[in-house]
Amino acid sequence: MRPIRKMKLLHPSTCALLAACSGAIGAVHAQEATGAPAAATTDDNMSRVVVTARRREESLQDVPVSVTAFSADQLSKQALPDVTALALSLPNTTLKASRATNSTLTAFIRGVGQADPLAGFESGVGIYVDDIYLARPQAAVADIYDVERIEVLRGPQGTLYGRNTIGGALKYVTRKLGPQRDVRVRATLGDYGQRDGVLTASTPLTDTARISGTFARFTRDGFGDNLTTGKGNYDKDVTAGRVSIELVPNQDLFVRLAGDFTQDDSNPKNGHRLIVGRTSRAPILDDVFDTRGNLTKVLGRDQEVRSYGGSVTVEYTVDSAWRLKSITAARRDKSWAPIDFDALPVVDMEVPALYTNRQFSQELQATYSGARLQGVAGVYYMDANAFNQFDTILAGAVPTSTFTLGDIDTKAWAAYFDGSYTLAEGLSLSLGGRYTVDQREADVLRQIYFGLAGSPRMGNPNAILFRTDTDLRGGLLERKDKKFTPRVALSWKMNDAHNLYASYSEGFKGGGFDPRVNVVGTRLPIATARAGYAPETIETTELGLKSAFHGGRITTNLAMFHSDYQDVQIPGSIAIDTNGDGRDDSFAGVTTNAGKARIKGVELEAVANLTPNFMVAGMYSYIDASYREYIVANVNVASQRTFQNTPKNSANLRANYDIPLPVMGHNGRVSLIGSYAYKGATSQFETPSILDQDSYRIWDASIVWTRADGKVRAGLHGKNLGDEHYKTAGYLFPTLGNEGTLTAFYGNPRTVSATIELRF
Template identity: 65%
Template sequence: MTASKKSQRKLALLSRSAAAILAIYGSGFTQAQAQSNDASAKASDDTQIAKVVVSARRREETLQDVPVSVTAYSAEQISKSGIADITGLALTLPNTTLSASRGTNSTLTSFIRGVGQQDPLAGFESGVGIYLDDIYLARPQGAVADIYDVERVEVLRGPQGTLYGRNTIGGAVKYVTRKMGPNTDMRLKASVGSYGQMDGVFTASTPISDTVRVGGTLAKFKRNGFGKDFTTGEDNYNKDISAARLSAEFMPNSSLFIRISADTSQDDSNAKHGHRLTVGKISGAPILSNVYDTRANLNTALGHKQQVTQSGVSALVEYQIQPDLMFKSVTASRHDKSFAPIDFDSLSTVDFDVPALYKNKQFSQEFQLTYTGKSVQGVAGVYYIDANAYDKFDVRLLGTSTFTEGDIDTKAWAAFADASFDLSKDFSLSVGGRYTVDKREASILRQIYLGTAGSPAMGNPSAVFFRTDTNLSKADLHREDKKFTPRISASWKASADQNVYASWTEGFKGGGFDPRMNLVGSKLSLDKAKQGFLPEKISTFELGLKSAFANNSVLTNVAVFHSDYQDVQIPGSVAIDTNGDGKDDSFAGVTTNAGKAKIDGIEIEATARVTDAFSLSGMLSYIDARYTKYIGAGNIDVASQRVFQNTPKQTASLRANYDWSMPVMGNAGKLSLSSSVAFRGKTYQFETPTPILDQDSYKLWDASLVWTRSDNAVRIGLHGKNLSDTRYKVAGYLFPTLGEGSTTAFYGNPRTYTLTLDYRF
């Protein structure tokens, strides 16, 4: 029996088992409730789980009613769990990977259900959309932001297109900030912790009239490094981030709401360098004992130390035309800039150093109409984005400096609509569609200079020019991709507490151009370069069951899905021989459309309020993602030798929480003790298995002790993360044939402790 058939049988068995368990429990609870209505009536409201409201379908619905795979985290949950940034959410999310990208502190690598994007270079868009109050963030730079000033975070799994401004093929992460209240509100959160952690967030808002409210947030996050750079003497894996947000809200009348917002952040953390996993090929440099230590010598790019700045302004207008009809306009402009010194070899010599600059800007406009009638609900809209992604960098390697510059424009517009029809009180049908037009233009320049001091464009005006390998303008590189993607779903209220749904959705991500392409040495023809890489497409069928048991004290959500994934975009870098001497002396970007893949999976989430003091929550997911066609070198199908990166087959988590009353200094309050364990199966870093870099399965143990005053004005918490001090890889570089050999890994955080104080004035 083949591995694929074994996986299919395992998935089918797991699905049937889950369905059988739920059917047994559902039947048991239903019979018990039918036999003893009096007992149900006497159940304490204290054991009921509070309803969670989400806007996954662009209108407010409870989490258990919405027929979509979505997980939501309230600001209260995030605070009590001590989650600092978005990557901390991934441990409790089914089939989801969120981590800081290799060589960076704040660029996000995100994968949901096997779909994502690892490379943050210009020309690539993530398969997972990041949204800040309905504003799509086109680039991943700065997306690993500390969570502050939010009402909730929603994570949607599967293709998103008929409900969202920008088409995202794998899923979406939404930050939803809270609207200001009618009274003056001031909040302070302070944190101190291990490795010299000192954080502070101050938020204030106030009405200045009956129709105008203003507010803002100032935040600072600092921490020493987990390791040292023995060459520069600087901390490695440290943190130094400043952020601010200002908002003004206008309510001229009861039908009109306007919000003007501006935000900015600056990451001044040191460059984050990897840990060498092999002895230096030339120097014989040994492997360091601490995985957070490095010998990297590069700490500047264009004379700047590592820095990521981003800012944006936006305008939201909501106009209630009629009680059941709302018009919404979302206008936004964003910019970011990154100075990124990347030392691939992590040694004190200039062996494989890449100082880089990334710049991105975008303008987007979305118009929506939302209808919430008694039996018909839906949304329709149009979306436009005009974005530019620019990068330039030197590759300082083997006595030369190879300069690369990529400038890529994206202009895209789309029309989308999704409507739900209540055909009876228990059955509803939703249909939707989206038409997308993506236009891309690119210019790419690649030049070689003698010596490792760098190119003129990267700060060395005396560089000696050798030759030009690639010089293509936007007149040469342009493409337009068009696609209609439909969606249909049905929802059946099997009982008052059970909601069954089925959906079929298509997703689409436009093609583009790899800004690192090289026409010399990589066997890339001019015609192939001008074509670029093709769009990728996915179609997903999903069957789900959302249930409540025991007077709403037990909630379960189960989803089984199957996806057909075509023309998968695989960006990567390969070592190349540019002078024909049989020795690799540079590298180039090679982005291919792998072919075809099939993805099957199951996701189970459950929450139980066992007593008014004790609660449990957990997650279990399994995914079988496999390539069925992968055309490699020589036009050979190597699908059997390829794997999905950043997609562990199994993930699971379990969290327990116990509350009890505890007055402190005469103030009534509640003490909460919680502990959680998260499991992640073996994770591949690339499409080709790489034992030295791939991460075996591991577990992470967290715990928190939190006291909250009865009026929620004071909260004090002690949070321990990764208490078992597990070392686990989250990213890496693999260029074993270049120079000293660049095989380096980046790791998740070690054991940390944080003491937090939340004070509401």
């Protein structure tokens, strides 16, 4: 196990100096500017990006919120494969596919997130599609298509959004349909057998009705091989689609009916063993993308993820100041997930799992835009169910199959408001608040059966029951959590080029129940199990400066933040010895509320349009996240714990140089795009282990030709050109089974692809 690297904390005077330097640079540039510069042509100019972070259209530089936006054109030029690729250029953000999955999202922003996708655990980072909150992370690793932009907000979000999210928000914003027929085609060919295609078509039906449809296929062979099954490992087989109908009976009324689906038929993704088999002495494979896992089915079905949903959005403009909005949405998903923990051809530690989720939400919202007062107020309701059942098949002196069932119902009500009032020219005060009620009911069942053939509910009707460790069904698990969380911000627009803001906000996430809780095996008091885990809260203070120099050709966004994090929810699973023979023979779900934590950091984003054809952009972030109180067996072990998925340092530098180049008689330009990303050392869990990842670097490059009218684009893209191998997740159970489980999952290796986009 490698030691934790010690780094000096960021001194407050350093933050002050950084802020002062940013202001000094702005003053120098303002003095140097003697006339209006040429308009910037690149899409990365932050001063011209319009976002809806505060539920109204505003320039990115005018919003007193830490937000980064990616436009559709920027996403297209960089050929980002899915939403996880955004993390390389986002400050203090981790986005990745969860362990052993292709499409379940693990998201952390400023040290706040949720790594466990089991029922009962809600993400600390909210995922929104057109302001519709996705309650569960399954199928949230979305391929990027049919979007107008993606916005990422950092810090607690609750006074502006339907569902409170304690760490931040990731927003997909799809484009509204135009009055003309529009057909778009995108095709991609790449190594590892990559074959992607997206077809989007929209057309007016009448003067007041429009329809659009998108169909997408994303396929790829595996980055490695499963040496047991002969199939690819880390392959991709995803089909997705979206249909929307928009009605505009008059200029005041807008109605959108939308539906979407995602079908993931990829092979099971198995990890790479980092230790030799304890009994078989199976060696460590040379290729980190190869595996030997043998579990391929759940209840007789291959791995499969289905996700679909529908929504109705109605917007009504009452007058020049008032607008009303209703968002009604429902979603479902189901996953058959064969998880081979040990990644060996023997049955040693395997988990065939079934996940199902459903949700319904209704939001009513009113926005006001007056001369001095602008704001939003709304009410929100959500009814959601998260269900999982799985066997943990474990070899040992007494082979067993432990069946676990978790059935969690969540009902949430909320009322929120956020208003901004202009106190004087350039000076505005924002006040917001949210009252949240989270009600949860759960059924949890845990039973141990003899043998390695599984339990009756997972396909073995002849299984013999050994013991019931947990049976908390029939209304035994209930809790209701309530909280008011305020937000206040003061923004001073010193002039057209500089916007200074300070804010204080609170975040809240309700408590719940661990579906893996083991009452008998850990001698856990029933009262403790019934209480579940407590809500977590955060208080964040932020100071930011958004600046533009040379008439907007150079923009910088600087933010410094400090958070007090209370009762941090940390779910996990540990190996246990149930019979006192000195050998771990089972596991238990353990969810800890770490009492206190402190998180502080700094984030800097900058874009420089050096010439009309040459743009350089960069990002640097630093975060110091540490536990202050973490009680285990009545002992404070805070000094021995780290924040997972929160590297101290992250950086990104990218450049875009455009060269006019006509092709086949059509004017256009070639864009030469390069980027460098750095991620500091990252812990996978709260305790150090061999699964932790040292710092690493990623190089990307693209050559893209775009026709002058924008109707043709062709590109060649290289990702991770240094072929860096870096761990993103893993399983740590080295004492369980006959072989021991210590497996790692890795980010994508070097890939090269060619894309062509046509618009008719």
